[in-house]
Amino acid sequence: MELKTKKRDKDTEEFRLILNSHSQKITKPRIKILKILKSNNKPLTIAEISEKLTDRKIDLATIYRTMNLFEELRIVNQIDFKDEFKRYELIYDRHHHHHIVCRKCRKVENVEPCLLDNIEHYLKDKGYTEVTHSLEFFGICSECGSKN
Amino acid sequence: MELKTKKRDKDTEEFRLILNSHSQKITKPRIKILKILKSNNKPLTIAEISEKLTDRKIDLATIYRTMNLFEELRIVNQIDFKDEFKRYELIYDRHHHHHIVCRKCRKVENVEPCLLDNIEHYLKDKGYTEVTHSLEFFGICSECGSKN
């Protein structure tokens, strides 16, 4: 309880600084959404974010607007798992990584090594600036594979 | 004209074989859509496919159903450029490549080298099967960059 409160305050402080550095207003919905994103280790859909708001619900329109803002500010990354939902993940404090998604059970794991810096350099040589990339893997995980 | 007809017939023959090998019926809409995908070098949206149907229009519902079928059969790849539209590209006859999309003008170029086989092996070692990946790059192209 004591620990939890401490951690919460520390995160809040961090999020206030981030919003401030982008000249954005510090509001309850924004802080709450950032906390939910931080406490989850996988990309979340809008619906999942909404469900995790246990206390007071935030309007869906607000969540959509907030995520669009965060994406523009590059606070979150929009990730496509080739289903019908867009997913979002915090990027400000994580080292760059990717995902492997099971085509059957939709389980998500992180893929740590990022070996794409050389390709990004190649593109920069071609004249592109602000180069980023989006990389996701898809497969059948061992549990789903053995169940056939 | 003669050449064009020849080429058309050759493609048609190829597409008939592909559909046949998946026990799928050979229909005019399917052949037409495959031809459009083949004669374009970049991933197309449903709307773009529809526009390119100059002679007789195919119903949008049919295009959607066809693309969903082709995706399941792995005849096309669904590609996400982080805008509001899904895009589709033929995969059966191309060597694996990726894209670089300009964030401003949305120009698309191919990125040829694919250096990800080592990561796919790593994932297979972890127990995943049928591993594929989806990789797109985003940046500002030199024209858009100089225009500022």
Add this chain to the structure above:
DNA sequence: ATGGATGCAAATGATTTGCATGAAG
């Protein structure tokens, strides 16, 4: 005070679906 964020309701727009008809094997 005041500009921007939120909530609510309504609109939008891509995608899906039900059903009758038509074409493929």
Add this chain to the structure above:
DNA sequence: CTTCATGCAAATCATTTGCATCCAT
């Protein structure tokens, strides 16, 4: 002939938008 694809219209559902109100600065 029988199954399945197509066209059309209607439905669905994620996402956006307009507007009045509220809150952060």
